[in-house]
Amino acid sequence: MKKLLSDEKNKLIKALLIAGIIIVSGAWLFYSWYYQSLPQAAIYVLNSVPTPTAGENILVFSPHPDDETIAAGGYIAASEKAGAHVWIALVTNGNKHGLEYSRYDEFIKATGALGVTPDHLFFLGYPDGGLYKVNQTSFQNNLQNIISEVNPQVIIAPDPLDYNRDHATIGKAVAAITSGKGKTIYYYFVHYPHFPIPQNYAPRMYVLPPLRLVSASENWMKFVLPPGVEDMKRTAVLEYKSQLGNPFLQSLLLGMVRKNELFVVVNHS
Numbered sequence: 001m002k003k004l005l006s007d008e009k010n011k012l013i014k015a016l017l018i019a020g021i022i023i024v025s026g027a028w029l030f031y032s033w034y035y036q037s038l039p040q041a042a043i044y045v046l047n048s049v050p051t052p053t054a055g056e057n058i059l060v061f062s063p064h065p066d067d068e069t070i071a072a073g074g075y076i077a078a079s080e081k082a083g084a085h086v087w088i089a090l091v092t093n094g095n096k097h098g099l100e101y102s103r104y105d106e107f108i109k110a111t112g113a114l115g116v117t118p119d120h121l122f123f124l125g126y127p128d129g130g131l132y133k134v135n136q137t138s139f140q141n142n143l144q145n146i147i148s149e150v151n152p153q154v155i156i157a158p159d160p161l162d163y164n165r166d167h168a169t170i171g172k173a174v175a176a177i178t179s180g181k182g183k184t185i186y187y188y189f190v191h192y193p194h195f196p197i198p199q200n201y202a203p204r205m206y207v208l209p210p211l212r213l214v215s216a217s218e219n220w221m222k223f224v225l226p227p228g229v230e231d232m233k234r235t236a237v238l239e240y241k242s243q244l245g246n247p248f249l250q251s252l253l254l255g256m257v258r259k260n261e262l263f264v265v266v267n268h269s
Contacts, residue, residue: 037197038208046208046222049075049186049263052154054083059152061143061174063166064128065094065107066240070256071188072156072263073114073233074225080115081229087150089122089143091170096128102242110239114232122146131169143170144177156186159264161213164191178268186221186263189213190252201254203230207262223261233257 052058058079062068068076068088079086088111094103108118124142126134147155155178158164160171171187178185189195189210196207209220225233234257243249 036211037195038211038214040206040208042208043206043222043260046220049221049223049265052079052082052084056082056084056154057150057152058084058086058154058156059147059150060086060088061155061157061170062088062090062107063131063158063164063170064092065090065103066110066237066243066253067158067167067190068107068156069110069114069233069236069240070253071158071190072186072261073110073236074229074261075156075186075223076111076116077114077229077232077236078223078226081226085120086114086116087120087122087146087152088116089124089146091124092126092128092131092166093123094128099242103240106240106242110236113236113239129166131166136169136173139169140173140177143173147177147183152183154184154186156188156263159187159189162189162191163193167191175266175268181268183268185266185268187266188261188263190256196255196258199251199255201251201257203234203257203259205258206260207256207258209262219265221263221265223263225259225261230257230259 052075056079058076060068060072060076068090076086076088090107093100094107104123108121111121112118126139131139155174157174158167158171160168160175162168162171167190174185192210195210206222209218214220237253237257238244240253243253
């Protein structure tokens with residue numbers, strides 16, 4: 001009888017150990033999938049977006065003052081250096097914390113450091129944090145008017161899957177108004193769980209896609225910053241002093257100063 005009970009106890013212990021291993025392994029796999037990005041070596045697998053060329057028209061949609069710089073500042077600076085023409089549409093007033101005029105001033109200085117002149121800046125003035133509440137038909141018409149005016153070969157916009165509502169609203173609007181019109185869109189991420197990894201200043205590292213967003217349907221491409229452009233982007237990011245005073249935002253802004261920028265490239269044919 002004692003031997004039978006001992007055997008049953010051993011079986012129970014083994015079953016609990018196996019269950020524990022399965023739970024821990026599952027938790028680790030979920031963590032890796034949800035919170036991790038591709039390894040650094042994966043940068044060599046990603047294709048590169050075409051280098052900007054002289055005469056190209058490029059339109060960047062920035063939800064808030066700083067998004068254009070941290071997500072695409074290197075591409076913007078390289079485009080200007082190559083003789084392309086860059087326009088930036090600042091969609092909201094950046095006034096969520098009562099800093100509208102300071103942030104506008106920082107925006108003008110930062111984009112100027114990237115080579116964009118003030119006459120190539122649009123200020124749409126929508127409420128910071130409230131884009132999802134505005135009339136979407138009117139909003140899309142306003143974005144379409146800017147696209148028609150600039151007639152860009154490349155449009156750079158936040159990805160519709162970005163976790164920030166303003167970003168996602170702009171991304172969805174751009175997708176809707178460019179569908180079927182043969183426009184090339186470079187979608188970028190700023191707000192996504194644990195993105196970039198690590199979320200701190202690591203200028204010798206590459207920014208890579210989150211594992212959970214890697215699929216055959218997503219055309220992730222890199223833009224490796226040319227010599228000198230890294231410094232231009234860093235200088236531009238440092239203009240956003242109102243944001244760098246916040247430790248969380250500082251980690252995000254400086255964390256996007258890497259050797260490359262990252263885009264999901266879509267041709268809305």
